[in-house]
Amino acid sequence: MTTPNTGGFAALALDLPIEERIQNLCEKLIAIHGPGHTSQESGGKHLNIACPKCLEIYGRKELRSRHLAFNLDKYFRVGKWKPRLGARPPKGYAQCMKEHGAASLEELLGYTPISERGFPDVTLSRFVDRQEDTTYVDPLGRLVPKVPGNCIPVHRLPDDHPCSEYLRERDLDPMLLWSQFHASFCSEGRRELEHDQPGGIPLNEQHGRGWRNTAQGRLIFFSRMQGSDIAWQTRVVEKDGLYLHPYSSAWVEAEPIRYQTGKGSLRNRQLCGFEHVVNSISPGDPSPLCVITEGPLDAAMFPTRGMAVLGKFMSEEQALLIRLYFRRVLLAFDAGSDKPGAKAHTQVKAQLESKGLVVRDFWEGSEYARDRGHDGKIDAAQLGYNWCAAQFNNTCHF
Numbered sequence: 001m002t003t004p005n006t007g008g009f010a011a012l013a014l015d016l017p018i019e020e021r022i023q024n025l026c027e028k029l030i031a032i033h034g035p036g037h038t039s040q041e042s043g044g045k046h047l048n049i050a051c052p053k054c055l056e057i058y059g060r061k062e063l064r065s066r067h068l069a070f071n072l073d074k075y076f077r078v079g080k081w082k083p084r085l086g087a088r089p090p091k092g093y094a095q096c097m098k099e100h101g102a103a104s105l106e107e108l109l110g111y112t113p114i115s116e117r118g119f120p121d122v123t124l125s126r127f128v129d130r131q132e133d134t135t136y137v138d139p140l141g142r143l144v145p146k147v148p149g150n151c152i153p154v155h156r157l158p159d160d161h162p163c164s165e166y167l168r169e170r171d172l173d174p175m176l177l178w179s180q181f182h183a184s185f186c187s188e189g190r191r192e193l194e195h196d197q198p199g200g201i202p203l204n205e206q207h208g209r210g211w212r213n214t215a216q217g218r219l220i221f222f223s224r225m226q227g228s229d230i231a232w233q234t235r236v237v238e239k240d241g242l243y244l245h246p247y248s249s250a251w252v253e254a255e256p257i258r259y260q261t262g263k264g265s266l267r268n269r270q271l272c273g274f275e276h277v278v279n280s281i282s283p284g285d286p287s288p289l290c291v292i293t294e295g296p297l298d299a300a301m302f303p304t305r306g307m308a309v310l311g312k313f314m315s316e317e318q319a320l321l322i323r324l325y326f327r328r329v330l331l332a333f334d335a336g337s338d339k340p341g342a343k344a345h346t347q348v349k350a351q352l353e354s355k356g357l358v359v360r361d362f363w364e365g366s367e368y369a370r371d372r373g374h375d376g377k378i379d380a381a382q383l384g385y386n387w388c389a390a391q392f393n394n395t396c397h398f
């Protein structure tokens, strides 16, 4: 029996679903031109790879800049490029966005593979999305976020460092912050994690309306679960209503986003400070108690009990994590401040209670702590904690 001649690979490929044909082409181009990422533009979905001509002129940095934009939708006539009767096939599906203009697929496939063009370490042959910039696969097989950049543990910073000043002003102990969250100061953010965005910090004084979102110049809180930091959050450093400029170390007027969760963070699968709190449970404690907060700085009020959800929503997985070790929860979510706050408080409380946890609100206790304990953070936290533990003892028995 003979198989009909299908006309070789090209004809076979036409039988494949369009997604697979696109994927195959991306893999081919990446094998020849190095790592790429896709982006959705108004003109269609693009694959962005290093322009071979730019690579010759400008060197390795082109591997990151990736000036060659290959319009996949246009080439495969999908999306807005669906062929119309009588329409001629579209031209200019591949363009160097820097200076080399249009390229053709034949031309691009004709290049020697990048590893043989003087870039022997560039061996990425699989198609990868933009994720490659922000995440990696950890030893447990989880896709987790890369660190935001060069991070200095807060207890190693000089006393006169702006970040040390900030912590001192808030009565936060750098050593405790380190044990709880591996709290660090990001002295140099990874450029590929940065992007312009409203609510960032002005790029420079001249750049009035330019705002950049960066981890640089911010406090970083890491959430370590089973050996890897599976999430991190940044917090802007402030002083008397001014914010630390990420690139100049000056205090500036701005309206930055105060907290940002790192790209690729597994937010729903973690609690920031979890491992530290679990390790702090005393062996004889029959019914350990933990304090759940929205952000790490609130959790820092409870150096051995506090852990942060990192946001205004608690997933089922987060509630189950708590249920693994705890039966009683003090909820330090500020329900009174605003509408989203009240909504978050309701959601988190319901999620915890649905898992059989006994929940009490802490925010009254927090006022108690603030009014009565100004001798230092720990004393205040301990006072508040004692107060809340008393609430538990008075209202329920274990």
Ligand SMILES: [Zn+2]
Residues within 6 Å of the ligand: 051, 052, 053, 054, 055, 067, 096, 097, 098, 099, 100, 101
């Ligand atoms: Zn070019």
